[in-house]
Amino acid sequence: MHRILVVDDERNIRKVLSTYLQKEGLAVETVRNYEEAVHKISEGSIDLVLTDMRLPGLSGLHLLQWIKRKQPYLPVLVITAYGSIDNAVEVMKNGASSYLTKPVDMDEMLTLIRHTLVKEQVVKNPHPTDEILDRFGIIGRSPAINKVISTVQIVSSSRANILITGESGTGKELVAGAVHSASSRRSLPFIAINCAAIPADLIENELFGHEKGTFTGAVSREKGKVEMADNGTLFLDEIGEMSIAMQIKLLRFLQERTFYRIGGREQIVSNCRIIAATNRDLEKEVENGNFREDLFYRLNVIQIHIPTLRERKEDIPLLAGHFLDKYAAENKKFIRGIDPQALEALIHYAWPGNIRELQNIIERGVVLSRLDTIVLDDLPKKLRNTYLDRADQPLEEGDFPELSGMPLAELERIAVLKALKAENWNQTHAAKKLGITRRQLRTKMEKYQLL
Ligand SMILES: Nc1ncnc2c1ncn2[C@@H]1O[C@H](COP(=O)(O)OP(=O)(O)OP(=O)(O)O)[C@@H](O)[C@H]1O
Ligand SMILES: [Mg+2]
Known part of the structure; x- marks a missing residue:
């Protein structure tokens, strides 16, 4: 059942509207002002907002602007005073689905609500809500990302090693951090090491540390990351780049859970949880002899595969909105949202660099933007071209993921x-x-x- 939020400060109006809409088979919530509305909408179960333009304190227009910034897909109908055409223009410009003038004709209102609900369903992400922010900062509502999040929740409680796979920029490090935050180790260190960024001959030192005087420059004993991550989580990023020699040493540690610092005699225990990540196909690397099979199986106890962004286009509007808010705040700009053409370009681009690329493009768009919305011109040429090419392409299966299951x-x-x-x-x-x-x-x- 669709849930309508009625925002009006007059008790009588709230009552009349809600009684009428309930009789028509809609669920209705009522609130009195901007603050209460924001609170209610953030809970996430509202499908359409019907607000009076004039509210005590912040107006219906402010509410509309807030909604279009936070939940661009939540349709809003605004009730304006009779004859105030300026108001009507203003609300439409700000992204209202439509407006009604006072005195409200109940039939007209119902028709508009029904039409809007149907219309918005075509483009709407089901219930984008602020609740997603609690999902360890992983934005997304697609079945594919939901699966990742539930795996994170399930596996976080154990100490089993995890291998995170996925293309560059899909969020492997973010997910590794999420596993740590969801686990009981969350107050202990999360230590990351990027195997690709450290020269092969330094990586052992980086991982296991050294004793004083072991080599020139070893002026004091230094702990390695394995030791620092004791009882916490050790994140081995880009594990596919690790040399075979180092793979053997790492395997030994994984088997015994103990190690020696370089030049040390003391056997040290570390109870860290290992999460490794790679954008390579490790199985293939094993076949080609570049990665040890035994180490692969040790690391790959639980695999979390993160889908590419083009496999979950439904998440693009949400992610874009999230980055928009973030960079607008950082740049102290007021940007209301993304213009439909620009959004369509974002949705249809192939995103070889995945979420990192989206993030960069939105940041650039925010910086370049001269209006209060991101428009097609604020996007790089490759995206504008994607949009233009698209105009004469036939529709394909998969173009409307939101239609599946309807x-x-x-x-x-x-x-x-x-x-x-x-x-x-x-x-x-x-x-x-x-x-x-x-x-x-x-x-x-x-x-x-x-x-
Ligand atoms: N679902 C998501 N929600 C919000 N932000 C995300 C999401 N996925 C990725 N990001 C952001 O995108 C950027 C890239 O993510 P991350 O560094 O985790 O990717 P990666 O898979 O490790 O990439 P690489 O292989 O290039 O190292 C980060 O800034 C991250 O916070
Ligand atoms: Mg990474």
Whole structure:
């Protein structure tokens, strides 16, 4: 059941509206002002907001702006005073789905609500909410990323080694950190070491440390990362780059859980949890003799594979919105959102650099932006081209991930409604567009209560 939030300071109006909408089969919540509305919306179960323009304190326009910044897909209908066309223009410019003028005609309101709900369903991410911020900072709502998050929750309690795989920029380090934060080790160190960034002959020292006087420059005893991560988590990033010689030493530590500092005689125990990550296909590296098979199996006790961004395009609007907020705040800019064309370009680009690339492009867009929205021109040429190329491409399966799982009748309802709207509710034209007779169209309109 769709859930409508009614925002109005007058008790009577709240009551009349909610009684009417409930009778029509909608669930209704009511609040009195901006603050209460923000609170309610952040809880995440609202499908549409119906707000009065005039509220005590911050106005309905402020609320609209907040919503479009935080949850661009949550539709908002604004009730404006009769005859104040300026207000209406203002709210539409700020991304309202539509507006109603006072005194509100209940039928018109209901029709608008129904239409908006259907319309927004086509582009809407199901319930983007602030709650996602608690998912260890991993933004995303796609089934693919949800699976990653639930794996993180499940595996965090054990000490089993984890191998995180995924293309560059997919969030491997973020997920490693999430496993640590979700575990009981969270108050102990999370120590990362990038195997690709450290020369082969220094990596042993980096991992296991050394005793004083072992080599020139070893003026004092130094602990290695394995020792520092005791009882915490040791993150071995880009493990695929580790030399075979070092792989053997690491394997020994994984088997025995003990090690010696370079030049040391004391056997030291470290109870760290190992999380390794790679963007290489380690199985292939094993086949090619570049990676030890025994070490691979030791590390690969639990594998978390992070899907590429192009496999979860549904997450792009959310991620883009998240980075937009972040960089707008950092740059002290007020940016309301992303213009639909720019958003479409973002959604259809292939993202070889995954989330890191998206992050960089949004940052650049924020810096370049001269308006209060990111527009196509604020994006790099390769993205603008993606958008332009797209215009004459036929639709493909997979273009609308949000449609999968939607009942066929709902799809039909949307198609009928879209055709009617495009033809200004001229039934003859809409029927032609849909390839059916006008009578068939009327039957469908009745069925879907569009008359
Ligand atoms: N789901 C996500 N939600 C929010 N931020 C994300 C998400 N995934 C990745 N990021 C951000 O994108 C950037 C790249 O992520 P990260 O460094 O974890 O990727 P990586 O897989 O380790 O990349 P590489 O292979 O290049 O080292 C980071 O700034 C990270 O915070
Ligand atoms: Mg990384």
